[in-house]
Amino acid sequence: MTQPRPRTLFAKLWDDHLIQAESDATPAVLYVDLHLVHEVTSPQAFSVLRERGLKVRRTDRTLATMDHSTPTTPRGADGRIPVVDLQARAQLAQLERNCTDFGVPLYTLGSEHQGIVHVIGPELGFTQPGMTIVCGDSHTSTHGAFGALAFGIGTSEVAHVLATQCLLQRRARTMEVRVDGVLAAGVTAKDLILRLISEIGIGGATGHVLEYTGSAIRALSMEERMTVCNMSIEAGARAGMIAPDDTTYEYLAGRPHAPQGAAWDAALARWRTFAADLGSTHDRTVILDASTIKPMITYGTNPGMGIAVDAPVPTPSHLSDASERRALEKALQYMALTPGETLLGKAVDVVFLGSCTNSRISDLRLAAGVMRGQRVASTVRMLVVPGSQEVKRQAEAEGLDEIFRAAGAEWREAGCSMCIAMNGDELRPGQYAVSTSNRNFEGRQGKGGRTFLASPLTAAATAIAGTIADARSYVRGR
Amino acid sequence: MEPFVTLRSTAVVLPLENVDTDQIIPARFLKTTDRLGLGNDLFADWRYDASGAPREEFVLNRPEAKAAQVLVAGKNFGCGSSREHAPWALLGYGFRAVVSSEFADIFRNNALGNGLLPVALPEPVVDRIGALIAADPQSVFTIDLESRTFALPSGERFDFPVDPFARHCMLQGVDQLGYLAAKEPEIAAFERTRAGAY
Numbered sequence: 243m244t245q246p247r248p249r250t251l252f253a254k255l256w257d258d259h260l261i262q263a264e265s266d267a268t269p270a271v272l273y274v275d276l277h278l279v280h281e282v283t284s285p286q287a288f289s290v291l292r293e294r295g296l297k298v299r300r301t302d303r304t305l306a307t308m309d310h311s312t313p314t315t316p317r318g319a320d321g322r323i324p325v326v327d328l329q330a331r332a333q334l335a336q337l338e339r340n341c342t343d344f345g346v347p348l349y350t351l352g353s354e355h356q357g358i359v360h361v362i363g364p365e366l367g368f369t370q371p372g373m374t375i376v377c378g379d380s381h382t383s384t385h386g387a388f389g390a391l392a393f394g395i396g397t398s399e400v401a402h403v404l405a406t407q408c409l410l411q412r413r414a415r416t417m418e419v420r421v422d423g424v425l426a427a428g429v430t431a432k433d434l435i436l437r438l439i440s441e442i443g444i445g446g447a448t449g450h451v452l453e454y455t456g457s458a459i460r461a462l463s464m465e466e467r468m469t470v471c472n473m474s475i476e477a478g479a480r481a482g483m484i485a486p487d488d489t490t491y492e493y494l495a496g497r498p499h500a501p502q503g504a505a506w507d508a509a510l511a512r513w514r515t516f517a518a519d520l521g522s523t524h525d526r527t528v529i530l531d532a533s534t535i536k537p538m539i540t541y542g543t544n545p546g547m548g549i550a551v552d553a554p555v556p557t558p559s560h561l562s563d564a565s566e567r568r569a570l571e572k573a574l575q576y577m578a579l580t581p582g583e584t585l586l587g588k589a590v591d592v593v594f595l596g597s598c599t600n601s602r603i604s605d606l607r608l609a610a611g612v613m614r615g616q617r618v619a620s621t622v623r624m625l626v627v628p629g630s631q632e633v634k635r636q637a638e639a640e641g642l643d644e645i646f647r648a649a650g651a652e653w654r655e656a657g658c659s660m661c662i663a664m665n666g667d668e669l670r671p672g673q674y675a676v677s678t679s680n681r682n683f684e685g686r687q688g689k690g691g692r693t694f695l696a697s698p699l700t701a702a703a704t705a706i707a708g709t710i711a712d713a714r715s716y717v718r719g720r
Numbered sequence: 721m722e723p724f725v726t727l728r729s730t731a732v733v734l735p736l737e738n739v740d741t742d743q744i745i746p747a748r749f750l751k752t753t754d755r756l757g758l759g760n761d762l763f764a765d766w767r768y769d770a771s772g773a774p775r776e777e778f779v780l781n782r783p784e785a786k787a788a789q790v791l792v793a794g795k796n797f798g799c800g801s802s803r804e805h806a807p808w809a810l811l812g813y814g815f816r817a818v819v820s821s822e823f824a825d826i827f828r829n830n831a832l833g834n835g836l837l838p839v840a841l842p843e844p845v846v847d848r849i850g851a852l853i854a855a856d857p858q859s860v861f862t863i864d865l866e867s868r869t870f871a872l873p874s875g876e877r878f879d880f881p882v883d884p885f886a887r888h889c890m891l892q893g894v895d896q897l898g899y900l901a902a903k904e905p906e907i908a909a910f911e912r913t914r915a916g917a918y
């Protein structure tokens with residue numbers, strides 16, 4: 243008998259969920275363990291089911307929440323939540339009707355577990371190692387932090403999964419991202435992933451699943467790992483994943499939907515098999531030294547346009563490739579930046595702390611640590627938007643909301659908020675924002691708005707300074 | 721889904737890399753619960769000025785763009801969000817194919833599933849197509865899905881890759897759900913082998 247070939251983590255999960263292997267003629271049929279649903283990308287999928295008289299095959303593997311177009315303004319005195327417009331209201335109502343009609347569990351607006359889909363899945367213990375997880379949302383890659391194979395799908399595929407619990411897929415290639423060394427004080431997981439994307443580019447991982455390895459990855463908390471995996475899609479990756487370890491199991495233990503008792507022991511034994519085999523190989527490998535990473539900030543209009551916060555904005559004429567030069571020129575024009583200038587000290591109008599990248603309790607703690615006893619600059623509007631009602635309650639229990647409020651920041655309800663600017667929270671044309679979210683595309687945070695992506699520490703330091711600040715000088719000696 | 725067999729059409733060029741789905745269809749238009757009606761909002765922030773009037777300089781607002789069913793763009797087209805509203809908006813406008821040297825994964829899938837053909841050609845070829853259109857906006861190109869070829873007005877042809885299964889579905893005009901639904905026995909059997917696993 244021949245030895246089984248050593249397999250990557252991705253290969254193990256792929257094999258484990260194959261109902262039908264792919265051939266030249268047909269893609270693989272892949273089973274989905276957990277399907278997350280939100281209001282924006284699901285209505286047309288439920289319509290397909292209605293048109294064809296189909297049911298949701300596994301309501302017990304499906305979970306819906308409201309997050310994208312939900313308001314984050316505090317409730318009125320009457321307890322009502324002011325939805326931004328009629329269309330958003332109709333979309334939310336549609337999700338509620340669909341979930342009722344098809345028997346899908348839903349965390350509605352105002353319910354205690356509502357929040358951003360990629361925040362609530364992990365925090366409630368739905369997200370587990372070894373699973374396949376999909377959602378009509380590109381940042382589904384977040385859940386890969388648990389050693390799950392998790393990726394975004396389109397609305398047609400949402401219908402496929404609702405109806406059959408399966409997807410048609412071609413196997414991806416894999417890329418190992420090995421990060422060793424230690425992150426410096428003031429440098430976070432967000433800086434790590436922004437640095438990676440700035441190196442490989444926003445199409446750098448197209449067609450690949452990223453497997454993050456190395457001592458610097460192992461040293462990250464679960465929430466930090468989620469930040470890293472979350473932005474894998476910004477490098478074009480299908481998914482990002484990190485093999486589960488004790489950090490993962492400790493995070494999961496006792497979560498409401500994690501296995502309990504004997505089931506936990508059985509799960510743990512299975513989860514421990516989800517690591518890459520010794521000798522398994524990847525199609526590509528990228529290596530980063532964590533100790534060389536500085537606080538990062540983007541200057542342009544895609545997440546790959548990032549630099550160290552103290553570095554000069556690149557100069558188009560230094561680029562030899564004509565289309566790259568054009569892209570940079572266009573980005574700098576949109577951002578109204580000058581080649582060679584440094585962003586440190588540049589005034590901003592808004593600071594947004596939130597999104598599925600950086601709205602978890604550890605993110606809020608980091609920012610609050612910098613802002614304790616400080617004031618947000620009078621020229622800056624700061625929004626702090628917890629990722630879920632659970633994060634909000636926890637932050638309030640720790641008094642973080644008081645720190646933000648005392649500093650003059652707005653303390654909001656949970657949701658996507660200004661990350662996607664569908665709910666009324668948006669930049670005005672021309673405004674500059676430092677945001678802890680994941681996309682700085684033109685108009686992403688509001689038509690004409692200009693986004694600098696950065697870490698929660700950089701966001702907090704910038705809010706206080708009123709201008710883009712180096713987080714390292716705010717955490718030194720602390 | 722309308723079958724896609726052969727397309728003969730003029731084309732327009734958007735000479736930009738990394739055109740993300742937030743540009744193709746900005747998020748504020750995603751509050752719809754329908755697939756239709758997004759064509760007017762395609763590239764809205766590039767296409768219209770603050771007052772909502774068409775920007776003359778934007779390529780889709782030029783007279784020759786009206787009849788074009790092919791969009792030619794720079795590499796990594798469709799990156800960013802997974803919104804299927806992006807192919808819906810492109811189709812709603814009247815495009816049936818997009819040519820680029822590289823497509824973002826989710827966008828390519830979404831496009832194929834809706835009968836919008838992503839035609840991936842080598843960068844120098846995409847550049848040549850762009851030059852031909854610049855010289856003569858009325859240049860007619862022929863895309864043949866059966867033979868997986870893209871032909872220049874001169875008749876010169878280039879092969880492009882397309883997933884055989886997606887190609888089959890597009891040629892027939894059928895979507896993929898029927899195929900998956902027919903796998904029900906295998907799916908049920910698989911679930912039985914995994915009872916208790918999750």
Ligand code: SF4
Pocket residue numbers: 309310358359360379381597598599657658659661662679680
């Ligand atoms: S927070 Fe932003 S990126 Fe995350 S799910 Fe919401 S809109 Fe998408």
